[in-house]
Every structure is written in structure tokens, then in C-alpha cells.
Amino acid sequence: MPVIEDVIEFPSVEWFDFLCDHSREEPEIYEALGFANFRLAVEITRESGNPRQFGIFFDGYDVISYGELADGSTFDPEAVVSGSIETWREMANNILANGMADSSHTLNALSIADTPLRVYSSDPLGKDKFFRYAETIQTLFDATSRQREGTVVA
Amino acid sequence: MSTNRVDLDYLERAKVGNFDLDWLKNCKSEWGVRAKPSKVGLTLRDISIGSYGQIPDHPERRTMAPRGCDIDGELPDIGYSINSKNEVWAENVMELYEEAVSRQWSATRDIAWSELPELDRDLEHAMCQFATLLSEIEMLASDFPAKWLWRINHDFLEAKMFLCTQIMDEARHSEVFRKRALAGGGGLGKAIPIVEKFLQLVLDAKNYDEGSALMHLLAEGLVLSVFRAGELLAPSPVEKRIFRLCMQDEARHVAYGTMHLRYRLEREPALASDFHDYLDRGEEIIAVMFTTPEVVEPAAILAAGSLKAAEEIGLAASDILRTRVIEEYLSRCDRAGLPRRGKMKLPESILSGTSGGAQGLLRQSA
Numbered sequence: 001m002p003v004i005e006d007v008i009e010f011p012s013v014e015w016f017d018f019l020c021d022h023s024r025e026e027p028e029i030y031e032a033l034g035f036a037n038f039r040l041a042v043e044i045t046r047e048s049g050n051p052r053q054f055g056i057f058f059d060g061y062d063v064i065s066y067g068e069l070a071d072g073s074t075f076d077p078e079a080v081v082s083g084s085i086e087t088w089r090e091m092a093n094n095i096l097a098n099g100m101a102d103s104s105h106t107l108n109a110l111s112i113a114d115t116p117l118r119v120y121s122s123d124p125l126g127k128d129k130f131f132r133y134a135e136t137i138q139t140l141f142d143a144t145s146r147q148r149e150g151t152v153v154a
Numbered sequence: 155m156s157t158n159r160v161d162l163d164y165l166e167r168a169k170v171g172n173f174d175l176d177w178l179k180n181c182k183s184e185w186g187v188r189a190k191p192s193k194v195g196l197t198l199r200d201i202s203i204g205s206y207g208q209i210p211d212h213p214e215r216r217t218m219a220p221r222g223c224d225i226d227g228e229l230p231d232i233g234y235s236i237n238s239k240n241e242v243w244a245e246n247v248m249e250l251y252e253e254a255v256s257r258q259w260s261a262t263r264d265i266a267w268s269e270l271p272e273l274d275r276d277l278e279h280a281m282c283q284f285a286t287l288l289s290e291i292e293m294l295a296s297d298f299p300a301k302w303l304w305r306i307n308h309d310f311l312e313a314k315m316f317l318c319t320q321i322m323d324e325a326r327h328s329e330v331f332r333k334r335a336l337a338g339g340g341g342l343g344k345a346i347p348i349v350e351k352f353l354q355l356v357l358d359a360k361n362y363d364e365g366s367a368l369m370h371l372l373a374e375g376l377v378l379s380v381f382r383a384g385e386l387l388a389p390s391p392v393e394k395r396i397f398r399l400c401m402q403d404e405a406r407h408v409a410y411g412t413m414h415l416r417y418r419l420e421r422e423p424a425l426a427s428d429f430h431d432y433l434d435r436g437e438e439i440i441a442v443m444f445t446t447p448e449v450v451e452p453a454a455i456l457a458a459g460s461l462k463a464a465e466e467i468g469l470a471a472s473d474i475l476r477t478r479v480i481e482e483y484l485s486r487c488d489r490a491g492l493p494r495r496g497k498m499k500l501p502e503s504i505l506s507g508t509s510g511g512a513q514g515l516l517r518q519s520a
């Protein structure tokens with residue numbers, strides 16, 4: 001089981017690794033949701049500096065962390081879910097506080113109006129995959145709550 | 155050997171172990187095929203190998219003989235009328251079938267019906283009218299594939315199997331919205347002629363092309379966008395989950411419709427003008443729905459959270475939804491190889507804020 005400090009740095013490779021590693025702790029949940037096949041990039045924009053992207057590959061029932069995507073990465077996401085660092089932190093802290101995202105902090109709720117999160121892709125079917133696998137993706141992000149009690153994402 | 159004659163002599167021979175064994179010694183189908191399971195199990199893609207994986211563009215036969223088997227004698231003609239692969243195929247159809255089977259859910263078990271909160275009367279009414287509409291239209295997406303399924307040549311088995319999953323998905327969607335209407339005290343609302351008119355257009359389509367474009371691409375694309383917005387419209391976490399689960403299924407149907415049309419048009423590009431005509435007719439009816447109180451007002455009330463709030467903000471939230479629905483539909487049309495931007499023949503007030511009409515396209519490219 002991965003060890004997480006009380007204060008997790010977000011964004012960080014460790015944060016995404018934790019979520020993906022945790023999916024292996026509860027395989028029955030992912031099996032019940034059904035398999036997926038999706039390369040998703042999570043993009044974090046900041047007031048200054050370039051956005052950072054992290055790759056997640058949903059492969060059957062497995063979820064694999066691809067770490068931070070550098071320029072020229074071969075990960076080739078089918079869709080990108082993008083938002084400010086503040087939005088992502090608020091979502092993560094909401095999950096930590098409630099055990100799972102409350103209904104105004106799910107990925108779908110936050111992205112419906114294209115703000116504060118936005119899902120984009122050059123391929124509309126890639127974007128639609130974000131909805132095809134919505135429950136699986138949300139379950140992955142809800143695993144943020146499995147970090148130690150009292151943890152704050154900062 | 156197969157005839158209609160009861161062969162009593164054979165029965166006597168077999169009783170004493172004098173078997174025929176022609177099927178054992180003289181079977182001409184491919185031997186030695188060992189499909190290997192991939193990581194999720196043995197998928198349709200995994201068994202699509204050797205002669206069994208060859209899907210003819212125009213099958214010679216009209217029988218239910220499994221593709222790749224040895225055929226003994228004359229089999230009766232079943233009378234299939236869809237005998238060209240490009241009429242039903244999509245490159246993603248095997249994966250979509252597997253995914254559909256893997257991601258089934260139950261409207262009885264997986265929705266927390268006991269947690270449905272008591273709603274304000276107007277809100278309950280709005281939710282029930284919305285659920286009535288959805289329960290009505292969802293069954294179309296079972297009926298349409300069911301109508302055509304038995305006409306599709308058996309060699310396109312994987313496409314038929316995918317359509318079977320869609321029939322089951324849509325039965326569940328019809329079920330879940332009927333259950334929602336009856337679980338919260340409101341009951342069913344009104345069915346209206348314009349909706350039935352659209353359903354009739356799809357069911358009466360003269361060929362699968364027309365019906366599939368109207369249903370898989372136009373109607374289900376719109377419904378997918380509505381399900382996405384369900385997170386905003388839903389008055390409680392119970393409906394939010396209903397919308398999210400339906401959304402997952404709907405996105406598969408749209409993925410099939412989009413990729414099927416692409417497959418079709420890549421091979422028969424001359425059909426594009428027919429498809430534009432089909433969609434013109436369908437969009438015209440959908441546009442009427444955008445101005446029908448039974449469709450527009452429940453969504454406006456649900457989005458606003460109350461009748462009073464909806465009266466204050468009018469259609470502001472619904473307008474955002476309408477714009478998104480149209481833009482997402484246009485993007486899928488592009489992907490299918492049937493660009494509709496600038497080609498939609500609807501009133502400007504319906505298309506405002508989108509690139510559907512000629513003016514909108516000009517504005518967006520300016």
C-alpha cells in the first residue's frame with residue numbers, strides 16, 4: 001500500500017501514482033464497473049508557467065499512471081481534462097472531506113459548462129470516452145479519500 | 155447430411171455404434187485455430203482470427219450458418235436484405251460489444267431508490283415530465299435496431315451482437331426513467347405529438363442508413379448531451395447517478411453511430427447527399443421540440459432548481475444546453491465524415507451561438 005504524507009503535493013507524479021496504485025487494492029470495484037480503454041491526460045493550469053499534464057491509461061480493469069507528460073511524450077491522450085490548480089485542489093479536498101466527490105465536485109459536474117474544468121480533444125469520440133467511462137474515472141479520483149485522515153492537498 | 159426425412163435406418167445403425175462420422179472426418183472448416191485470451195478475457199477481437207476473422211463485404215449466402223463453418227448441402231435462404239458490410243459495420247463494433255457486456259448495470263439494484271428525497275411539488279412535476287419524455291424516446295432505440303436486426307446478414311454477427319446490447323441498454327433506460335416517475339410520488343406526465351412524430355420518422359425509415367443516421371447520430375447524440383447535463387438538472391444524487399449510468403451507455407451507441415457512418419461514407423461517398431437529406435428532416439422535428447413547452451420547461455425548472463427561479467432566469471440555462479448539444483452533434487458529424495456546419499436549415503434563433511447555420515459558421519470563422 002503506498003504511503004502518503006499528511007500533506008500531498010499537488011500536482012505530483014506521486015499523487016497520480018497513488019490513485020492508480022490504489023485501484024489495484026480494490027480490483028472488485030473496477031471489475032464491477034466494467035472494463036475501459038482510454039488514455040486520459042489530466043492538465044493543471046497555473047497563473048504563471050506552462051500547464052502540466054499527467055497521463056492515466058485505463059486498460060481493461062487496470063489503471064496505469066504514466067507520470068508527467070513531457071513535451072514530445074508518446075502518450076498521445078484521447079482526451080484532456082483541464083483546469084486550474086485551484087480547481088483541482090478544491091476537488092481533491094472535497095473528496096477528502098466527504099469520502100467521495102459531492103455532487104457539485106464530480107468531474108462531470110465540474111466540466112459540464114466547460115468551466116472550471118474543461119474536457120477537450122481533437123476527436124469528439126475521444127471526448128465522448130470521458131463520458132463512456134465516467135463512473136470508472138470518478139471512482140479513480142474518489143480514491144483520493146483513501147489517503148490518511150487529516151490529509152490536505154496543497 | 156440434412157433432409158426433412160426421418161431416417162429410421164440411421165437410428166438403427168447408430169444404436170449399434172455404426173456411426174456416420176462424416177462431420178468428424180470430412181469437415182472443411184479451418185482446424186488448429188487457438189484463440190488466445192487478452193487481459194480482460196477471450197474477446198471477439200481475440201477470436202477474429204484466421205478464416206473466422208474474415209468478414210466478407212458481400213456474403214454469398216443468406217443463411218444463419220456461423221461465419222467460417224463448413225456448409226453441408228443447400229441451406230434455406232433466410233431472406234436477409236442487408237447484405238453489404240458497409241451498411242451496418244463500424245471499425246469499433248467488436249470493442250463496443252465487449253464493453254457493453256462488461257459495463258451493464260441494473261435499474262433495480264444499482265440506483266438508491268430508497269434515498270430519493272421528497273421534492274418540492276413543481277420540481278417533482280418537472281422531473282416526472284422529463285422522465286416521461288425520456289422513458290418514451292428511449293424505447294425507440296430498442297425498437298429501431300430490433301426492427302432491422304433480423305434483416306442483417308448473419309456474417310455481420312458482431313454488428314448484430316452490438317445492436318442486441320443496445321436493445322438491452324435502451325430497455326434499461328426506458329425502465330429507469332419510468333421507475334423514477336413512479337418512485338417519487340409524481341407519476342407520469344404528458345406524451346406529445348411532436349415527439350411521437352420523430353419516433354415515427356425513425357421507425358418508418360425506408361432503410362437502415364436513414365434510421366441509423368437519425369437515431370444513432372442525431373437523436374442519441376442529443377440525448378447523450380442531455381444525460382451529461384443531467385448532473386446539472388438532477389434534483390438529487392439519485393437522479394445524478396441515473397443520468398451518469400445512462401450517459402455511459404449512450405456514449406457507446408453514439409460511438410457506433412458515428413463510426414458506422416464514417417465506414418459507410420468512406421466506401422460510398424456518393425451517399426453523403428442522401429444522409430444530409432435524412433438529417434435535414436430529423437433536425438426540423440428536433441427544432442420543434444426546442445420550442446415545445448413539455449420539453450423545454452421541465453429542463454428549465456430543473457436547471458434553475460425551482461419554478462420561481464426558472465421564471466426569473468427564463469431559458470438562460472437551457473440556451474447554454476441547446477448550444478452545447480448542437481455543437482457536440484456538429485463535431486460528431488465532422489468525425490463521421492458528414493460535415494453539417496453551415497448546412498443546418500433551422501431558424502437562426504434556434505442555431506444562435508452555434509456554427510450550424512450559414513450565418514453562424516461565418517461568424518465563428520470571422
Ligand SMILES: [Fe+2]
Pocket residue numbers: 292295323324327377400404
Ligand atoms: Fe438510451
Ligand SMILES: [Fe+2]
Pocket residue numbers: 295324374403404407
Ligand atoms: Fe442509446
